[in-house]
Amino acid sequence: MTDLEIRKQQAAHRAIEHVKSGMIVGLGTGSTARHAIAAIGQKLSRGELRNIKGVPTSAASKAQAVSLGIPIIELGPGGVDVAIDGMDEVTPELDAIKGLGGALTREKIVASHAKVFILIGDERKLVSYLGERSALPVEVIPFAWEATQFTLAGFAEALVPRKNECDKLFMTDNGNYIIDLTLGEQRDPQQLNCELSCTPGVVDHGLFLGMADLAYIAYENRVEELS
Ligand code: 5RP
Secondary structure, three states: OHHHHHHHHHHHHHHHHHOOOOOOOOOOOOOOHHHHHHHHHHHHHOOOOOEEEEEEOOOOHHHHHHHOOOOOOOOOOOEEEEEEEEEEEEOOOOOOOOOOOHHHHHHHHHHHEEEEEEEEEEEHOOOOOOOOOOOEEEEEEEOOOOHHHHHHHHOOEEEEEEEOOOOOOOOOOOOOOOEEOOOOOOOOHHHHHHHHHHOEEEEEEOOOOOOOOEEEEEEEOEEEEOO
C-alpha cells in the first residue's frame, strides 16, 4: 500500500471507532471511504462488531459492502447512527466540498439523516477556503443540461461537463450529469449554496456546509481530529 493509502486507511480507522454493534451506518464513496467499509467488514467477520446495517451512497460502495457480507438496507425515516465519508476539501470549520467521485447527491441525503457525520481524508484535503484546490461538482438532470450549464457559468470562473474514460458524458448512479465548476476565487459558500440550489435543472451540488460533526485528517505521523 502506498503512503497515501496508509494515511487514508488511518483516517478511516479512527472514524470507525464510532461504529458500535447494532448501528445503522452510512457508507460513503471513494478511495478513502473504501477503507472504512473494508474495516467494518473485517470487524464484522472477526465478531468485533455485530448486527451492523449499511446504507451505501453509491453502487460501488454497495457492491463492496455486499462482497464483505455487510447487510445493506435503504435509508429509512430513522436515518443512520453514523455516516462516514471522504471529502475533496474541508475547512477548519468543517465545511466541505464532495462529489469528485460523482456520488454527492446520495452522500448528501445520507449525511443529512445522520446522527453523526464524519469526514475522513488525508492532509491534502484540508484547505483554508472552499474551492481553493478542488472543483465544485454540480449534478444536473440530462434534460436541457447545456442550458443549465449556461446558467451555472454565471457562478464560476470556468466549468466543464465531466466525461468518463470513453470521453462520453459521465453519468451518475441517478442517471444525471455532473458539471465541475472552478470557483476561481474565495466565494461566500452560503450564498453560492443558495444560488446553486435555486437553479432549475440542478439536482444537488457538492457544498456540504455545516453538516459534518467531525473530520479525521491523516498526516504522515498522526491523525488529527477536527470538531
Ligand atoms: C464521492 C466523494 C468522495 O468522498 C470524495 O471525492 C473523496 O474521494 P477520495 O477519498 O477518493 O479522495 O465525494 O462523491
